[in-house]
Amino acid sequence: MDASKKLLILIGSPRRDGNSATLATAVQHGAEEAGINVSMRLIDDYISGFLRDCRNCRLPDGECSISDRFHSLFLDDFLSADGVVFCTPVYWYGMSAQTKAFFDRTFCYYANSYPESQQVLKRMSNKRIGLVLSSEETYPGASLGIIHQLQEYSRYTYSQFVGVVRGFGNRRGEVQRDPSSPELDAQRLGREIFERKYTDYGLDTDRSTQVWST
Ligand SMILES: Cc1cc2nc3c(=O)[nH]c(=O)nc-3n(C[C@H](O)[C@H](O)[C@H](O)COP(=O)(O)O)c2cc1C
Numbered sequence: 001m002d003a004s005k006k007l008l009i010l011i012g013s014p015r016r017d018g019n020s021a022t023l024a025t026a027v028q029h030g031a032e033e034a035g036i037n038v039s040m041r042l043i044d045d046y047i048s049g050f051l052r053d054c055r056n057c058r059l060p061d062g063e064c065s066i067s068d069r070f071h072s073l074f075l076d077d078f079l080s081a082d083g084v085v086f087c088t089p090v091y092w093y094g095m096s097a098q099t100k101a102f103f104d105r106t107f108c109y110y111a112n113s114y115p116e117s118q119q120v121l122k123r124m125s126n127k128r129i130g131l132v133l134s135s136e137e138t139y140p141g142a143s144l145g146i147i148h149q150l151q152e153y154s155r156y157t158y159s160q161f162v163g164v165v166r167g168f169g170n171r172r173g174e175v176q177r178d179p180s181s182p183e184l185d186a187q188r189l190g191r192e193i194f195e196r197k198y199t200d201y202g203l204d205t206d207r208s209t210q211v212w213s214t
Contacts (some may be wrong), residue, residue, distance in 0.1 A: 003035045003036070003037060004037070005036050005037065005082045005083070005194050006036070006037045006038075006039075006080060006081045006082050006083070007031045007036045007037070007038045007039075007081060007082070007083045007084070007085065007190070007193055007194075008038075008039055008040075008041065008077050008078055008081035008083070008084045008085075009024045009027050009028055009031075009038065009039070009040040009041070009084075009085045009087060009190075010040075010041055010043055010078075010084060010085070010086050010087065010099070010102065011024045011040065011041065011042045011043065011087045011088075012043050012086065012087060012088035012089070012095060012096040012098045012099030012102070013042075013044075013087075013088065013089045013096060013098070013134070014044050014096075014098065015089075015172060016042060017172050017173060018089065018134070018172050018173070019089065019134035019167060019169045019172070019173065019174060019175035020087040020088060020089050020132065020134045021042070021087070022167075022173050022175050022176060022183070023087055023132045023134060023165065023167050023175060023182060023183060023186040024040055024085070024087040024132065024186075025040075026182075026183040026184075026186035026187040026190070027085050027087070027130070027132060027186045027187065027189055027190035028040050028190060029187050029190065030186070030187035030188055030189065030190025030191035030192075031190035031191065031193065032190075033187075033190075033191050034190070034191045034192070034193075034194075034195075036190075036193070036194065038190070039077060041073060041077060043073070043098040043099060043101075043102050044098050045069065046068060046069040046070050046072070046073040047068055047069075047070050047073070047098060047101050047102060047105065048066070048067075048068035049066050049068065049101075050101050050104065050105075051101070051104040051105050051107055051108065052066065054107070054108055054111055054113055055113070058108070058113060058114075061115075062113065062114050062115040062116075064105075064108045064109070066105075070102075070105050073102075074102075074105070074106055074109060075109065075120075078106075079120065079123040079124065080123075081127065082127060082128065082194065083127055083128035083129070083130070083193045083194060084127055084128075084129055084130070085129075085130035085131070085132060085189065085190070085193065086099060086129070086130070086131050086132070086150065087132040087133075087134075088131075088132075088133060088134075088146065089133075089134045089135065090133055090134065090135035090136075090137070090142055090143060090146065093141075093142055093145050094145050094146060094149075095146045095149065103153065106124070110124060124157050125157045125158045125159065126157075126158050126159060127157070127159045127160075128159065128160050128162050128193050128194055128198075129150060129153070129154050129159050129160065129161045129162065130161075130162055130163050130164075130165075130189050130190075130193055131146065131147065131150045131161070131163070131164045131165070132164075132165045132167070132182075132186055132189070133146060133164065133165070133166045133167070134166075134167050134168075134169060134175055135166070135167075135168060136168070136169070136170045137168075138168050143164075143166055147164055150164075160198045160200075162189075162192075162193060162196045162198050163189045163192075163193075163196060165182055165185040165186045165189055166182065167180075167182030167183070167185075167186070168180070168182070197211075199211075
């Protein structure tokens with residue numbers, strides 16, 4: 001494994017010791033096993049508000065005027081990462097507001113009115129993306145909205161959406177008792193994030209008829 005690869009794990013729950021954090025820690029362990037340079041952040045520590053109207057809100061030097069730590073989370077941690085795993089609870093069949101605010105707030109820095117927007121756009125693209133979900137309900141439909149959003153985000157940013165892990169639980173850390181062992185899946189996602197085979201074909205893609213070499 002190329003030790004220069006950087007993985008960022010973003011936890012979107014307000015619960016520091018919740019199920020998303022439990023699964024995020026498993027992703028971290030997997031990435032460390034693979035020798036990946038990994039860091040983990042709780043979005044709640046960095047974001048204190050929603051995106052506003054940039055036209056009224058932006059400072060004269062182009063910087064966002066919301067006084068929290070999103071600038072460093074996005075420009076230092078996210079843009080420099082080769083891969084990002086989003087770990088969010090399912091809230092109302094969508095991602096948590098913290099996670100959604102993360103995506104929305106990126107607008108402030110890729111909008112034309114930000115002086116370095118072109119570099120930001122370039123650095124937002126071509127990452128490996130993973131998704132880890134914690135929810136109470138087990139049926140597949142509960143997660144589809146979030147999976148769809150991450151798929152569209154990945155398509156839009158020319159990124160590769162390489163895997164989804166779902167863990168079930170409600171009380172803090174209860175996901176550890178999920179018999180489908182999502183911690184193992186999360187660990188594996190972390191280990192394989194840069195190595196996992198990723199394909200997305202079109203009708204005219206030149207390819208072999210077999211997926212795995214014998
Ligand atoms: C505001 C809120 C909305 C929720 N909505 C759903 C839901 O739509 N479907 C579901 O399966 N669980 C839902 N849950 C349960 C959480 O997804 C579940 O408890 C999850 O494990 C919490 O993860 P965390 O410990 O990382 O915060 C909701 C919980 C909260 C607090």
